[in-house]
Amino acid sequence: MFEYHKTLQYPVKIDHPNPKLASIIITQYGGPDGELGASLRYLSQRYSMPFDELKGLLTDIGTEELGHLEMIGAIVHQLTRNLKDSQIEDSAFAPYFVDHTTGVYPTSASGFPFSAASIAVTGDPLADLTEDLAAEQKARVTYDNILRLSDDPDVNDAIKFLREREIIHFQRFGEAADLLRRKLHQKNIYAVNPAIDL
Amino acid sequence: MFEYHKTLQYPVKIDHPNPKLASIIITQYGGPDGELGASLRYLSQRYSMPFDELKGLLTDIGTEELGHLEMIGAIVHQLTRNLKDSQIEDSAFAPYFVDHTTGVYPTSASGFPFSAASIAVTGDPLADLTEDLAAEQKARVTYDNILRLSDDPDVNDAIKFLREREIIHFQRFGEAADLLRRKLHQKNIYAVNPAIDL
């Protein structure tokens, strides 16, 4: 079970509303490579993951990503506070606004509601960890692209923190894949499941 | 941010594998009225909810539903442990198994991957709380139906606990809607938003 702590993992303090930027960043809330998908992927995969270290790693990172999801929600919320109607009308935020006002809804930037079709849980430890390596790379790219589109230093400070965490998670999943291969008595670097191949 | 505690909110101990039942119960993991949707709905709605009590209520219940999601995952996992291939082949579990083996994947019983299209975040406090009342009723019905389909006492013990929680959440959201109406100086019981109507 989970316990909530009222502080964000990393502070978010944004001074300037920017609904257009919010309509881009929402993709890390509910988009294909966002924090919801990340958290859900890891917290779901842990049931069938063998070895306590690996199960624990999935739980740890999955729980941390819940906190990242919260940070993205806070960024979107702060970017859309105190808007005037004219700021909405003229911006790319209007199609989002009509359905969600300034609430935080799990959707991609292009308006596709979050779908679990964008994550995989295969029940196979090697496939799941490789999926996770890909997930962290894809999340990193999305943060790269947000940084390319945003010039708000308040936003970028938080986004850089989140981006950095994805890189660290990528490394930890890489170590986990190595550990798994060793546990499975595999030598070759591009491992396949020995239970099936041998 | 969130902290993970290793114990389930309520214990799950299932002795008899039953992949067919697992393929039904998974709907409370990723189905239209399941725990993932519930948690995501409440944790997302809180950003735009006014009044600290109401924001806190959404956070509390949203966090508790994360723990319920974990319990459903545990039920599905325990119902599919140590299966023989013949148990899979002959059961309604096969279409799930081919894509997810015995991993826990967020899908409805009918195989539709979780979609945020089944939840709403409107940014309007009255609409969001009414959505939540509906959500709790729908989750309650799903648990009713699981109880109708299952005769495993181990499963039913946990399902009854979860069902009971939905009823309590329904009552708390009802009280929250009343509180909101009072705060908005509304008298009529079927409240509409005075900021817009008057």
Place this chain on the structure above:
Amino acid sequence: MFEYHKTLQYPVKIDHPNPKLASIIITQYGGPDGELGASLRYLSQRYSMPFDELKGLLTDIGTEELGHLEMIGAIVHQLTRNLKDSQIEDSAFAPYFVDHTTGVYPTSASGFPFSAASIAVTGDPLADLTEDLAAEQKARVTYDNILRLSDDPDVNDAIKFLREREIIHFQRFGEAADLLRRKLHQKNIYAVNPAIDL
């Protein structure tokens, strides 16, 4: 069965084309809280609704919403008549236009084709009526938001009529829920299904 009458429920006469506004209002045609979803929800729920008054109410409101769907179609159509290509190119209407020209297609403002995942039919009368209360609140918010984004008095006249109807439907569903609770001999205001709980 249904009979068609050639007049709209409320007249729609729009003088000024405005494709950008059309691309927002289309969400009440095929979006998550739009008239298609409303009509489909009520007309589907009536099969399993007990008590003739309640079945009749669902049929009445479901049929009326079909007429609202037609009104929204007429608004979108009139807002996109006689456009010049330059009016399309420069507007947020272009992504809609490339696939649908100026036809009326059931999609949300953000381009997600109508999905029945956004409506629920649970077969349980209390859950269904609570779902309907939420649906009316959500539709009301969407009309609020359209009014915030539009300054065309021709459009707003029709939108205000539609918004008013949602509020009346909300009240009627509230009365229906009360009636149902009485019929089920329930006293408590946040009713649960006695057939299951007692």
Place this chain on the structure above:
Amino acid sequence: MFEYHKTLQYPVKIDHPNPKLASIIITQYGGPDGELGASLRYLSQRYSMPFDELKGLLTDIGTEELGHLEMIGAIVHQLTRNLKDSQIEDSAFAPYFVDHTTGVYPTSASGFPFSAASIAVTGDPLADLTEDLAAEQKARVTYDNILRLSDDPDVNDAIKFLREREIIHFQRFGEAADLLRRKLHQKNIYAVNPAIDL
């Protein structure tokens, strides 16, 4: 606007519950080639259809298909009345039941909620009428397949009526396409839009 008449277009009287068959026939309620899609397609296309005869045809057939949707709902409802729990548990109906009890929900037989992605409104009269010809053929095939899977004469009587109507609609859309080509001063039988090609 629409007016509801309490009689079905063709009577449905089914004596024997059969949840398995219901789980197949539901596809004509909310599946890819079902009555909901048919009605929605035609009633949506009419806004941009030129020529009063053609607009009227779309309205007529679209309205009739609403009545067919109602008939399918009645069939599914009657096939699932008075079920015992054991009849549900053992049948392919269980994944539907857990989310919808015995309510009538717009989904395909395979459990995919109705999606407007399965219909097209192009705003081009020739493309729309060709889409409609295809729609009627596809609906006809689905009825063929239901007849192959059902041996209940009560069900088949109504299904045969519906199938016959699709064939008549196909013929009427064929005549409409011919009329359109003549109106567009086109001679060639595989017509293309002269406004664009010449």
Place this chain on the structure above:
Amino acid sequence: MFEYHKTLQYPVKIDHPNPKLASIIITQYGGPDGELGASLRYLSQRYSMPFDELKGLLTDIGTEELGHLEMIGAIVHQLTRNLKDSQIEDSAFAPYFVDHTTGVYPTSASGFPFSAASIAVTGDPLADLTEDLAAEQKARVTYDNILRLSDDPDVNDAIKFLREREIIHFQRFGEAADLLRRKLHQKNIYAVNPAIDL
């Protein structure tokens, strides 16, 4: 099986980047009436199509559409080469960019990922060929609309080629439907399947 040849079916050479136009044309890559859907529809239908000429036709056109898909990919790619960040920020391309950078992803212009729900394979030869006639008309309309929105002669040259091919495919599918009707000993022009009707 398929063999790849390094030349495009028709040359694509675009000098001027235009991310806004790319965000429209992508709809022929992964949108409802695009080349991916076309190719997938025909190559899938051929398994159940009787008569070698018809099976061969589906294979031929399906394979050609794969080449068209490649052309559309090349157009999108060339329209988004060497962009400056400012060109992305200010354009309708940003919601696409954040998730896909300048990669080519199968989505509609409105951001809905390609869904096979937009194509049909019915296993019935007449229904499938009628579906194909509709598909070609719808693709033709989409190309019409791209031509209305684009004034880049390099783009339009390739788009006109593709549009022309759809018209030819429409004619070939018309001939195929005629051939099928003759093979089925049918006289009436709006053919129905004699295996079922007689």
Place this chain on the structure above:
Amino acid sequence: MFEYHKTLQYPVKIDHPNPKLASIIITQYGGPDGELGASLRYLSQRYSMPFDELKGLLTDIGTEELGHLEMIGAIVHQLTRNLKDSQIEDSAFAPYFVDHTTGVYPTSASGFPFSAASIAVTGDPLADLTEDLAAEQKARVTYDNILRLSDDPDVNDAIKFLREREIIHFQRFGEAADLLRRKLHQKNIYAVNPAIDL
């Protein structure tokens, strides 16, 4: 562009119809980790992939996967030839049959139509290649699971060939990722994009 050769990459000759098994194997046609997704992923990623060797690799494997898609289509087709109605009625194939007869339609085993939401094209070479490594692992697991569910030697012979190819593709994508890291002058084994991090 593509050229079709009439022979399958590996022969498929299945003697015994088995619609239930077909309803499982279809997942490699249109399911989340199937051959359609694989082919589409690689053929789409190549536009933005730098370095000719890597672009060529994506083209080669993407083209080969088209041939695998064809093999899966042939397997499903041969498993559903010459069925009697009773073989359909009694099997898990019925929900598929009602919409597609015995045509080959791109869907998962659980009836979710193929969605591009299950593939990623990020425009970033490292993220795309990591996605591809995950894709091959996931496809391998699906073939593992088919082998667990099937005891038809004719089917298994072809499935084993396809499974073997996924393992080889995994190795080639591993080598490609190494090559890319070297080209980007990266030393660390869990590489991140130096263009952004340094």
